[in-house]
Amino acid sequence: MAAKPIASPIPVALYPTLSVFTLAIGLVITAIFFIVEHLPFKGWQVLGDMIRFVKVIYEATSSRKNRSVGKELATSAVASVFLGFGSLFLLLASGVYV
């Protein structure tokens, strides 16, 4: 009958930091998804050289006719994992214990 205290899977104090980082990563990947894949003509000027670098990777597939669904799905999956965990940590950090 030894009762063991139960703790949260991740220390509560880490939630704010985790939320900032996961959300930042998630938003960058989202930006790549939208700008590179869906707005191929505009927006290069907006994000400058960083995106230009990414553009080289996606160049062949960025036109509307020959965009790759696989790549888009992969990008959006990764982005949604980061955004999902990020927003969960944001909720927890702000006191909404789901």
Next chain:
Amino acid sequence: MKQSSVVDLLLLLLAIALLATPAFSDLVLSKVERRIDVTSQIARVTKTLKVVNSGSESVSEFALTFPKFLGNNLAYLSVAPSEGKGKSKRTLVNLSVREADQKGLPDSISVYSVALPKPLSKGDTLTLEVVAAFTNVLQPFPEKITQGEIHLVMLQESAQYLSPYAVESQSLSIKLPNARIESYTKFENTKLQGSELKYGPYKNLQSYSYSPIVVHFESKAAFAVAEKLVREIEVSHWGNVQVTENYNVVHRGAQLKGEFSRLDFQARPNPRGASAFRHLLARLPPRAHSIYYRDDIGNISTSEMKSDSKKTELLIEPRFPLFGGWKTFFTIGYGLPLTDFLFASEGKRFLNISFGSPILDLVTEKLIVQVVLPEGSKDISVTTPFAVKQSQEIKYSHLDIAGRPVVVLEKNNVVPDHNQHIQVYYKFSNINLLSEPLMLISGFFILFITCIIYTRADISISKSSPSYLAKLQWDEVLATLQEVQSIVQKCLATHDKLEASLRDLSRTGDIQTCKAARKSTDSLLKDLSKELKPLLGFLQSFPSASHISPKVEELVVKEKELQEKLMAKHTTVVEGYEKKSSGRDIENRIASQQQKIIALRQEIEDLLEFIDEI
């Protein structure tokens, strides 16, 4: 009220007279000490009973009796045996107490039956410690007072201990608040020492002895009663136990008569507001955080918090002082760390949390405790040290699908003595924790999928309208343009590579490498121009691209020109190196070429920009 108690009394006396043979066994109380504490609004009675079995049969039950007018207001009753001497006997387990049937006793007596830890055989003695808390037994008298009057209350009891057993010796002491005492019933052996009133000792009392007493005194205690208190305890395995308490507090002392003067109250609060209370003190568990105190209007700023490692004290001040009969409503909420309250044992988890309100000396008429467990909890069971009404509900909160199971515990007439720990046992798998992030993730994913579908979907109604066809065509033009653009960009990058090889040459003088670079770029550029040709033809075939195609053609021509110039320059430089002419000489020779190259490059970039903006 006074009248009814008099009737009670008459009935009681009648009953005692009529009582022929008590149905109870031959127990004798050799010594009874009763202490009544009325310093708060609750009358807390502590009794030490020394029970002796004088009969021949062993006894396993003991009857506790109260006059009905007290028994009806009994909020808490606990009986513990104390065999040893001294104060170290508090750890003993409480005995089970149940309300017994009257067994031929008159209605004016309430009977409770106590199961003894082991049957009491002949001649054995046992000491019982009884704690009983009564609410509403301190009757305000007068029932209505003005703002300036003091708050007087009245207590009715019996100087002799009402018991179905004979009592050999008994004494009663009443602890009154340190204030005015208006009157009290005087017998021969009544003593008033400071604020303590003593009756007895009385020797050799018969069973059902009763001698009514009335004490009339001033009470400065806060008669704060929560008519209804809803405590919601929400467990989150992400690390928090959130407690929200909704209070409906009323002052149950003497009602305020006449008008209330705020000016008088502010200027001389002591005589002009003696019956009111301003503060309530809540003793929260240690490490409570995110504490708030608000009502329907919003935050109430008049609260104060002190905390140390053992407790958190929250002093709350309602929006107005509460006089008799006045009501207020407010909400307190706080978060508690999970590790202090949630434990695992034998494959189950349990929440170990106190049942009642954290506010000191608060009587709760109707307490509803809602324990909200995480979604997916199973096999829920509750252990409470006293009887409560139990039910289950479902609550929908953030990110729920099936809803969270809620254990609802209800109890009427709750006093601070009920602030004991309850345990809510349940089974929960940690995998269920992932359901919330998964829900968020799928939410975001659906958003992305919608975008993907939207950009691909053809949602025009008329598939043959000229504008639709034009749009389709225009899309193709854009796609082609993009390809052209990317090829030109690649060409420019190749040019850059060629330039770089020249720079390397001037640094290292390695002509072979430079020539190899030249060769590779040559073939690359050839390939690129091959790719470019069909695109150009394609673009020219579109009527809608008529204003763009000249520009694109110009771009291609300029690019070709640039290519040639660059090649010429490259050849010149390499030749110069082969002939081992001086650096200055070479530079002079290519100076004019260089200028043209720069100009062309600029033009190409302008054209690209123009195309980019389409």
